[in-house]
Amino acid sequence: MTDAKPIISIRNVTKNFGRVTAVDNVSIDVMPGEFFALLGPSGCGKTTLLRMLAGFETTSGGEIEIDGQAMLGVPPNKRPVNMVFQSYAVFPHMTVFDNVAYGLKVTGVPKAEITGQVEEALSLVHLEDYGRRKPDQLSGGQRQRVALARALVKKPKVLLLDEPLSALDAKLREAMRLELVRLQHSVGITFVIVTHDQDEALSMADRAAVMDRGVVRQIAPPGELYEHPNSLFVADFIGKVNMLEAKVAGQSGGDLVVEVEGMGRIAVPHEGAAAGNISIAVRPEKTLLSADKPGEGVLALKGKISDVAYYGNESHILLDTETGVQFTSTVQNDARRTESSVAIGDDLWISWAPGNTLVLAE
Amino acid sequence: MEDWRKNKLAFAIFMGPATFWLLVFFTIPVVVIWIYSFGERGPMGQTYLSFSFDNYLRAIEPIHLKILWKSIWIGGLSTFLCLVVGFPVALGIAFAPDRWKNPLLLVVVLPFFTNMLIRTFAWIVVLGSRGVVNNGLGWMHGQLDWLFTLVGQPDLMGRFVPLGLLYNNYTVIIGLVYVHLPFLILPLYATLEKLDRSYLEASLDLGAGQWRTFFSVLAPLAMPGIVTGCLLVFILSMGNFLVPDRLGGTDSLMIGNLIAQEFNKARDWPFGAALSFAVMYPVFIFFVINALRARFKERARGRA
Ligand SMILES: Nc1ncnc2c1ncn2[C@@H]1O[C@H](COP(=O)(O)OP(=O)(O)OP(=O)(O)O)[C@@H](O)[C@H]1O
């Protein structure tokens, strides 16, 4: 994949709205056929970046190339991309068929070909029997699929999707995630999807860019974002972390030796250098709870249970540790465990393997 | 809403004033005029209730039909021109930055702060033989004359003859467009303002140009505002009597003038009433058809 030419190349792109910098010096390469996610909290500039790709916003600086072509000054109707809008924007005054046919009609595709292509696109999204309906006779999920078919029928180089699942209910959202991935595989088009939902990005994307206040913090496949976040922001945004402040004391072999209040000097595996004040963290599901002090070779803290949050398949147990930092441990509510095994006020040890420690230099 | 309907008292309290207002100031006068339209003018201009169709037969005499027809085309043309002029204005305001919208809307309704009669007279000042336009043209004529005299052609321009811009059908149309423009801009603006911009962006995104987007997406979605605005302007233009009276020529008589004449000078109220209703029946029929069509559509949708 690395030697292929990127289908989208974003180089140092910046966007200012007056004094607000919505997108700040962003560089991203998206490869052909990739399912790429732009992920970040509300207001971080995801939509703005996507709209610059579609041509609805001009760039304040930097360059965008799509399919090897510079996009500066190219209007939206001349770009080899199509967009699925957050509101879907399915034309209410046209039937489903006419909606899908619209993009073909306006570019002068012969009538004889339109019908076939529209029917093909509709069957791709399982709406073959809905061509004659008006949008107000469709459910939200069906409208979304019309928007998808309408964009896909244009056979764009890149499909841009702005929070395509946010208007759907939880069950349907989950089904549509799989559906979108299936669709992307079957049409082989590059997808760039905007979402603020980390589960969505992790479950669908081949790679994701995590954005924070206009800046890209990390670009990586989902597994790497989760297992090797490069910053506290990414670690905290992608899943939950228990975080401790630490001070680098030295290096020993492949380990970094850090000083943590309440734990003393500990060694954690870490590649690369780090110095000064840093953070170390551990994911809640990578911790263990025990009544007795754990043996050697693990990192442990003593604490008191302050709350137990029940989530059905798992419970989140909150622990006030002796260092004064609150920790969360996730335990599976499986057959081996009964809910009554822990109670608020219990004194417990929380422990984890040094290898599961995330070293967050930023 | 549902609860209101159940609670009859609350419903009556809320709906009462509006119903009363409509009844006293609209329904009753209209019914009275309607009854008059079947009456007969007495020798002194009184109205006898004789229940004959004579007035209507008179109303559809060719001379009156001709005036009605003229009113329709002048009204129609004014409406069309209002749409052509007003659509870009409404669009401009709807798409202007938020802080500009209210000042711009104020500019649109500003003329309403002046009496319509005075606004109509203003056109006489503008278009009259000694009006602003003619004076401007005269001044330019004088300058050219001076120039040509300088280059040795003193008689080339001749004497300036003011253009007869007033007192014809075109002036009436200009006046009607001017007076009624806000009635088109405001409802159209209200519709365009609510319109979700992503429809337009979607159209562009799918490869349509600006014009295609305008005619295939923007105009159809703005249709409720277009229809409301055009209906308002058409009805008001067709019934207007002040503008043709002040700005029109001898052949600019419109149905409104005729009705006003019958009620005022001729003191023939029954005939005036019949003329009014001759205009109102088509409008009624139009609304009934429209309502039936809407209901039919609704039902078709329910079945689908
Ligand atoms: N047209 C605009 N004018 C001024 N500021 C804007 C405009 N569009 C976006 N912004 C600002 O730019 C920043 C990024 O906005 P953007 O819509 O890209 O965020 P987002 O990441 O898509 O957020 P969300 O998840 O809430 O949709 C925000 O601070 C927003 O207020």
Ligand SMILES: [Mg+2]
């Ligand atoms: Mg957004």
